[in-house]
Amino acid sequence: MASESSVLAHGLGLTVLPRTRSGGVVLYLHGDRSLAGDPEAGLGLAEDLAARTGFEVFCARYRPAFPAALHDVRAAYGHCRTRGQVALAGRLEGAGLAAALLLSLRDEGAPPPHCAVLLSGLLDLRLTAQSLLLNGATDPSFDLQDLRGRARAYAGDAAPTDPLLSPLLGNLHGLPPVQLQTAGTDPLLDDSLAFAGRAARSGVDVHLRVRSSAADLRSGMIGSAAAFLTSWAPAASD
Template sequence: MSQRPSLRALAWRRPVRWLLAPIFQAGRSVALRRRLLLRVAALTRLPVVRCTKIAADTLRGVPIEWVSSTRQTPRRVLLYFHGGAYIVGAARIYRAVNARLADWAQARVAAVDYRLAPEHPFPAASQDALDAYRGLLERGIDPATIVLGGDSAGGGLALACALQIRDAGLPAPAAVVLFSPWTDLGLRGESIRSHAASELVLDADTLREAAAAYLGAQPADTPLASPMYADLHGLPPLLIQVADTEILYDDALRFAERAQAAGGTVELRVWHGLWHVWQAFAGKLPEADAALREAAAFIVRHARAA
């Protein structure tokens, strides 16, 4: 577990609640949530690392943006899935995160704009995730140089991608990096209730609404929607970062326990006194940069340099 939160983190707590909690208040339309998230992204002005190159592309028809550093030759690839409860979010909102991971892990980041619910319910997002990975392989990229990553719903999607890769018999990626992953759309973790008072960002009722929009007619324990209920054998090494105050705390802990029980290698890092996906405040919050440096070091340890 990390040390006590910094003074800067403590100072950010009220702005975080003020900025992000309205996006995840129950009963709001998806259109309003999307507008609010883009407004927050504009207000926070999270700094992108200097000498960052951004380029639009597609992988098997799935839109992505490449994020890389012009200061060095990228030697790895991170396939990154943004969060947003499967109903909001966009790759461009995570440029501050992806620019640092690209720089510190000497990687090109392929940030995926997968289809969102309710317009595109399950399994659209998981199909896009697998197509994006297949697209990397079709370009001749060595899977041993590829790492999957994602935050919140994007963390669940990164796991769904890894499961589909395994079940399709495709070459496996080197590792998976997860920030506060949403692994149980049934919201059965005890922290959904016990951490409600300390949660700064998410709302359980909103997550139920988002899960219903994403799942459609599928049950909440569908493995590719809720990786908590999947057969977890044969997954690549996992790094999971989570805050001890968030309602998805148990999604990380329970998943880590199940993955380890299935024979997997899991590094679980619990950070004290922060909030859901604090890594998104890269360049503003020292704990965000520290977490991303830890993730970059994990990527370098596990992914072969091309």
């Protein structure tokens, strides 16, 4: 989608501007299984999302350590607020950071994003879910021991039960509408299922989409996210 957008560098990350902007900003937190916050790696997804929504998409850069990563995405959120109405999206560890940011903003009494999308979210850094073992065993690219080592390094001295590391364990009351996307074969399936259940019991408007395979998730992920983000976008006069 590069021909339909332009990319601007910023100290906090990269901004993707769609050719035709319809208003609104998405703060996108890219992640991978190495728990790295490299915005360049997320540009393809961000450009696709910008083209489908007409929203400006800001890919935040964050340090691969807690709590520095959360401080970085909080600063990126403040930057996005100067650009317009903000929605939030994240993938893998980025989705975990997005959920932690929601909790942090609520506890601060700060204005929240109008909605959030969590894509195959790493939402529980205890890494004890059954799907990590059952689904991970069928995914040759997934190494649970490596992920656990990276998670320990990322957490540092913080306990993995800290809700800002494992937002699944936090108080989920008062969050904006959330879409969670995962696949039945996803090693992180249980994180999304458990978060959706706890959020729903807390009165959050939850939209859960479980696709049959990782390939189906990849092919439909951006279309579903774009539809959700645009459906919750405030009117231009708001």
